[in-house]
Amino acid sequence: MFEAIAFYMFSFLTIAMFYITVTTKHSLYALSALAAGMIFISAFFFILGADFMGVVQIIVYSGAVMALYAFGMMFFDTTRELHEKRVNSNLVFGLSGAIALLVVIMVSAPIVGDNLVAQSPIDPSIGNSQAVGIVLFTKYLVPFEVAAVMLLVAMIAGIVLAGKDMDYSFSDKSEEELDAKLETEVVS
Amino acid sequence: MMEITLTHYLVLSTVLFSIGLIGVMRRKNLLMLFFATEILLNSVNIAFVAISHYHGDFTGQMFAFFIIAIAASEVAVGLGLLVLWFKQYNTIDLEKMTEMKG
Numbered sequence: 429m430f431e432a433i434a435f436y437m438f439s440f441l442t443i444a445m446f447y448i449t450v451t452t453k454h455s456l457y458a459l460s461a462l463a464a465g466m467i468f469i470s471a472f473f474f475i476l477g478a479d480f481m482g483v484v485q486i487i488v489y490s491g492a493v494m495a496l497y498a499f500g501m502m503f504f505d506t507t508r509e510l511h512e513k514r515v516n517s518n519l520v521f522g523l524s525g526a527i528a529l530l531v532v533i534m535v536s537a538p539i540v541g542d543n544l545v546a547q548s549p550i551d552p553s554i555g556n557s558q559a560v561g562i563v564l565f566t567k568y569l570v571p572f573e574v575a576a577v578m579l580l581v582a583m584i585a586g587i588v589l590a591g592k593d594m595d596y597s598f599s600d601k602s603e604e605e606l607d608a609k610l611e612t613e614v615v616s
Numbered sequence: 617m618m619e620i621t622l623t624h625y626l627v628l629s630t631v632l633f634s635i636g637l638i639g640v641m642r643r644k645n646l647l648m649l650f651f652a653t654e655i656l657l658n659s660v661n662i663a664f665v666a667i668s669h670y671h672g673d674f675t676g677q678m679f680a681f682f683i684i685a686i687a688a689s690e691v692a693v694g695l696g697l698l699v700l701w702f703k704q705y706n707t708i709d710l711e712k713m714t715e716m717k718g
Contacts, residue, residue: 442628582693
């Protein structure tokens with residue numbers, strides 16, 4: 429009963445938030461709606477008993493990714509209204525066809541999956557986080573290490589790409605020095 | 617109606633995926649395109665965790681976990697490139713990105 433109420437409420441909220449994200453003309457509204465939608469999605473993970481995934485969803489998406497986007501948006505002109513692509517009819521046709529196909533495949537997937545055997549069954553006697561740790565550090569140890577290396581590579585790439593001229597402090601300089609630097613940049 | 621089954625979650629995941637797909641199709645601003653990509657990844661995560669719950673199998677949760685890791689690194693690299701592009705050309709509209717056209 430409560431599960432049904434929670435499911436319908438959170439699915440309505442999530443769909444509404446993501447709909448705002450893809451349709452709004454202001455990028456700040458889109459950012460806030462996306463962050464709210466991420467938090468509502470973590471509710472589904474808690475309902476499904478995947479506590480660890482819910483916590484990771486809140487920390488990584490609502491914490492790290494949204495903060496990264498918020499910092500990234502400081503570089504861009506966010507006050508300007510967004511222009512949208514003019515959608516032609518071919519695109520709409522292809523899109524609706526693809527979505528219809530997707531619905532059929534996704535809804536019929538459990539029928540195909542009825543004869544599947546659990547590869548790593550859930551043991552109800554141990555908690556979710558503990559079970560995640562057991563599976564992650566035995567069966568999925570190598571993918572876990574590869575993911576760690578990938579995150580390190582992404583972090584270094586992000587610093588190298590966005591962090592040029594970061595050792596130059598604007599607040600330490602006097603007005604004349606700043607003007608001189610601006611002039612050299614305009615010339616070059 | 618009152619009992620939530622796997623199909624409920626799969627339908628929700630499909631709806632969210634369609635919303636993300638529409639976002640990818642109609643957005644011209646590259647940052648908004650990134651947001652739509654996040655929606656796509658999240659809808660797939662819901663499907664993975666729901667299937668994991670209803671089949672009593674942990675593999676789905678592990679896959680969702682790795683998808684989150686990939687999404688985080690994608691955002692880091694993508695935003696770095698985007699900031700670099702904006703510094704150089706002062707716009708992040710897709711239509712202006714025709715530099716590589718042959």
